[in-house]
Amino acid sequence: MKWSRFLAVWILLSSCQTNEPTTFTPIHITQTAASFDGNEQNSGVKGFVDGKGFELTPSAAQRYIDLGIKFKEATVPILHEDGKLFLNKEGMVQFLELADKNLQ
Numbered sequence: 708m709k710w711s712r713f714l715a716v717w718i719l720l721s722s723c724q725t726n727e728p729t730t731f732t733p734i735h736i737t738q739t740a741a742s743f744d745g746n747e748q749n750s751g752v753k754g755f756v757d758g759k760g761f762e763l764t765p766s767a768a769q770r771y772i773d774l775g776i777k778f779k780e781a782t783v784p785i786l787h788e789d790g791k792l793f794l795n796k797e798g799m800v801q802f803l804e805l806a807d808k809n810l811q
Contacts, residue, residue: 744764744766744767745764745766749764750767751763751764751766751767751768751770752764752767752799756793759786759788759793759795760786760793760794760795760796760798760799761793761794761795761796761798761799762791762792762793763785763792763793763794764792765792767792768785768792768794770806771785771794771798771802771805772785774802774805774806774808774809775805777805777809778805778808778809780801780805782798782801782805783795783797783798783801784798785798
């Protein structure tokens with residue numbers, strides 16, 4: 708009697724086994740919302756102006772400069788015009804890459 712139960716359980720469990728191991732891949736968490744710069748949730752980017760680039764807040768411009776220093780990379784210069792700070796598209800790509808590198 709015990710032998711038949713053992714055989715039945717063994718058959719049941721052996722049929723569930725697969726050749727591929729079951730693993731769980733962790734989900735990569737990415738930022739989906741802009742961070743706060745002062746009291747505004749804009750990550751320090753006020754907007755985009757044709758011909759000039761992305762208008763930055765002073766704190767975002769300083770973050771960009773600090774990241775360039777931290778990772779010892781030459782950064783695209785920030786344009787100062789009429790008391791405003793602008794970063795062209797190439798500079799913004801570099802800013803995002805440096806920010807991602809900083810999170811790792």
